[in-house]
Amino acid sequence: xxxxxxxxxxxxxxxxxxxxxxxxxEGEIFSIxxxxxxxxxxxxxxxxxxxxxxxxxxxxxxxxxTHAPPHEIARKGIARTFQNIELFERETVLQNLLIxxxxxxxxxxxxxxxxxxRVRRQEAQSRRFLEDIIDLLHLQRYxxxxxxxxxxxxxxxVELARALCLKPKLLLLDEPSSGLNPEETxxxxxWIEDINKxxxxxxxxxxHDMNLIGQVSNRVLVLASGRSIALGTPVEVKDHPDxxxxxxxx
Amino acid sequence: xxxxxxxDYHRDSDLFRDRVQFSWYAALFIFVLCLxxxxxxxxxxxxxxxxxxxxxxxxxxxLVGYTGLISLGHAAFLSVGAYTHAIMLDLGVPFFVSxxxxxxxxxxxxxxxxxxxxxxxxxxxxxxxxxFAMIVEKIVKNWSAxxxxxxxxxxxxxxxxxxxxxxxxxxxxxxxxxxxxMLCVSNLLRxxxxxxxxxxxxxxxxxQAMGINLLKTKALAFAISAALTGLAGTLLAYQWHYLxxxxxxxxxxxxxxxxxxxxxxxxxxxxxxxxxFITLLPDGIATVREWLPDSIGNLPGLEPLTFGLLLxxxxxxxxxxxxxxxxxxxxFFSQFPLYRNKTLKRQKSFLRTERVH
Ligand SMILES: Nc1ncnc2c1ncn2[C@@H]1O[C@H](COP(=O)(O)OP(=O)(O)OP(=O)(O)O)[C@@H](O)[C@H]1O
Ligand SMILES: [Mg+2]
Numbered sequence: 001x002x003x004x005x006x007x008x009x010x011x012x013x014x015x016x017x018x019x020x021x022x023x024x025x026e027g028e029i030f031s032i033x034x035x036x037x038x039x040x041x042x043x044x045x046x047x048x049x050x051x052x053x054x055x056x057x058x059x060x061x062x063x064x065x066t067h068a069p070p071h072e073i074a075r076k077g078i079a080r081t082f083q084n085i086e087l088f089e090r091e092t093v094l095q096n097l098l099i100x101x102x103x104x105x106x107x108x109x110x111x112x113x114x115x116x117x118r119v120r121r122q123e124a125q126s127r128r129f130l131e132d133i134i135d136l137l138h139l140q141r142y143x144x145x146x147x148x149x150x151x152x153x154x155x156x157x158v159e160l161a162r163a164l165c166l167k168p169k170l171l172l173l174d175e176p177s178s179g180l181n182p183e184e185t186x187x188x189x190x191w192i193e194d195i196n197k198x199x200x201x202x203x204x205x206x207x208h209d210m211n212l213i214g215q216v217s218n219r220v221l222v223l224a225s226g227r228s229i230a231l232g233t234p235v236e237v238k239d240h241p242d243x244x245x246x247x248x249x250x
Numbered sequence: 251x252x253x254x255x256x257x258d259y260h261r262d263s264d265l266f267r268d269r270v271q272f273s274w275y276a277a278l279f280i281f282v283l284c285l286x287x288x289x290x291x292x293x294x295x296x297x298x299x300x301x302x303x304x305x306x307x308x309x310x311x312x313l314v315g316y317t318g319l320i321s322l323g324h325a326a327f328l329s330v331g332a333y334t335h336a337i338m339l340d341l342g343v344p345f346f347v348s349x350x351x352x353x354x355x356x357x358x359x360x361x362x363x364x365x366x367x368x369x370x371x372x373x374x375x376x377x378x379x380x381x382f383a384m385i386v387e388k389i390v391k392n393w394s395a396x397x398x399x400x401x402x403x404x405x406x407x408x409x410x411x412x413x414x415x416x417x418x419x420x421x422x423x424x425x426x427x428x429x430x431x432m433l434c435v436s437n438l439l440r441x442x443x444x445x446x447x448x449x450x451x452x453x454x455x456x457x458q459a460m461g462i463n464l465l466k467t468k469a470l471a472f473a474i475s476a477a478l479t480g481l482a483g484t485l486l487a488y489q490w491h492y493l494x495x496x497x498x499x500x501x502x503x504x505x506x507x508x509x510x511x512x513x514x515x516x517x518x519x520x521x522x523x524x525x526x527f528i529t530l531l532p533d534g535i536a537t538v539r540e541w542l543p544d545s546i547g548n549l550p551g552l553e554p555l556t557f558g559l560l561l562x563x564x565x566x567x568x569x570x571x572x573x574x575x576x577x578x579x580x581x582f583f584s585q586f587p588l589y590r591n592k593t594l595k596r597q598k599s600f601l602r603t604e605r606v607h
Pocket of ligand 1: 011014015016034035036037038039040041042043083
């Protein structure tokens with residue numbers, strides 16, 4: 001369903017990603033792990049097309065998206081969250097989620113200007129759909145609150161909810177558990193499974209937490225210094241000698 | 251404190267939060283409707299000016315307050331709107347044709363500016379729009395065969411089916427246009443198009459991840475903004491009777507920017523507050539001038555200096571402008587005596603870096 005072939009990215013003299021290849025099957029939860037600065041976020045940014053690909057190709061649903069413009073990615077069915085949270089800070093949770101409905105709109109600027117009945121219907125429909133996501137992630141209490149007044153853990157959830165509101169086929173998560181306490185991480189692992197099973201979303205997740213990876217993911221790719229050093233089930237990868245030495249820094 | 255019970259998703263897209271809010275707006279509207287009956291011509295013409303500034307401000311607010319793009323050249327759109335309208339009236343085109351045409355021309359110009367300036371932000375965009383305004387000013391000055399150049403251009407009085415509108419009729423005409431503009435802009439802001447503007451303002455990265463085309467959205471914001479400011483220009487032309495290139499200088503652009511910032515960025519009521527402020531300011535400055543000793547009072551740069559100073563003071567002490575102050579006052583009264591001083595203090599934002607993570 002999703003395939004990356006010999007992907008490379010350089011920043012000046014630094015090689016952030018070097019000939020990384022992997023493919024993700026439909027319905028899979030695929031994890032990417034590796035020490036700090038290994039190039040995990042860069043891989044996600046290449047897929048989201050925030051960075052231009054230096055070498056290699058990216059295929060999604062039988063289509064080459066290596067050179068697609070970044071705003072086309074969401075429409076093709078790929079959503080993502082960010083390591084440092086990128087929400088619309090001055091807006092409410094509801095408004096943040098509604099923005100994700102933009103790509104599914106059927107109205108244009110003229111009907112919007114007049115707020116024709118079909119705009120009103122579309123808004124109500126969007127709201128009904130958002131409510132499902134809000135229920136799924138238990139965000140009911142926060143609907144009308146502004147982002148900058150929310151605690152960190154809730155913001156992470158809102159970002160996840162916003163990505164889901166795009167109705168993606170593939171979800172990219174950048175360190176979903178960072179900054180969460182153990183309980184929140186526990187909840188997160190259930191939600192990730194729900195999203196995968198109930199909504200049928202394929203997930204690629206960058207993660208440090210070995211527990212979380214072991215609980216939810218089918219396969220793991222390990223990166224170190226931009227190169228892929230191991231690929232397999234969580235159990236296989238954990239005991240891989242190259243992985244152990246990469247984390248111990250030898 | 252009032253709480254709103256929502257029983258249906260449509261409530262979220264309603265223009266007014268509840269009956270109470272609607273009643274307040276209705277009362278205000280009836281008040282301005284009745285005002286000309288009791289007020290003198292001075293108040294009437296001042297209010298007409300407020301309406302026109304509000305329309306121009308609504309245009310700039312979309313760009314600065316909702317899309318996060320700055321423009322130091324919006325006087326150019328006022329100018330193009332005013333001149334196009336006046337020239338077409340002169341050719342015998344009726345106003346209900348010439349006003350839309352002037353708006354279309356302005357929005358086309360807005361798109362051109364945006365294409366040139368799309369990859370710029372902040373200070374670079376400010377300089378690019380300033381340069382654009384200077385080019386427009388030069389063209390208006392030197393193309394005297396069409397614009398009359400420095401000698402000025404006489405504007406035909408407003409006329410409807412052979413009837414000349416008097417100042418009271420004109421007051422109502424401007425009020426009608428302002429009401430329509432406010433309705434359309436509010437509609438836009440509660441629909442996907444307006445949400446895309448806000449998304450671009452708050453985080454370009456996120457906006458792109460949400461499937462929003464940055465270049466197109468910014469161009470659209472420029473087009474709408476220019477059209478509305480051009481519309482205000484056509485109305486101003488009637489009010490001023492004569493058009494001169496100097497009437498649309500950089501000072502006008504700065505005044506407009508002041509309107510949206512002092513009114514309160516990101517709020518449509520702020521536009522009206524800002525417009526009232528801008529309209530009263532020249533009289534205010536004139537009054538203060540009389541109190542001051544002649545040596546200071548007659549300084550030629552006093553007006554721009556006051557503008558600049560006020561702008562800086564607002565940015566430091568009340569970045570949310572008059573509208574922000576007003577909201578705080580309302581909150582204070584609705585929660586009295588429970589209001590806490592820090593209620594509206596922003597929580598410290600979590601660390602954000604330039605790197606895309
Ligand atoms: N925009 C950029 N410009 C220059 N160098 C960059 C840029 N983005 C990433 N890098 C470099 O690329 C390398 C990989 O960075 P990346 O952010 O992908 O690491 P990571 O695996 O996500 O690490 P972490 O666990 O800290 O998030 C690092 O050496 C980083 O300094
Ligand atoms: Mg990272």
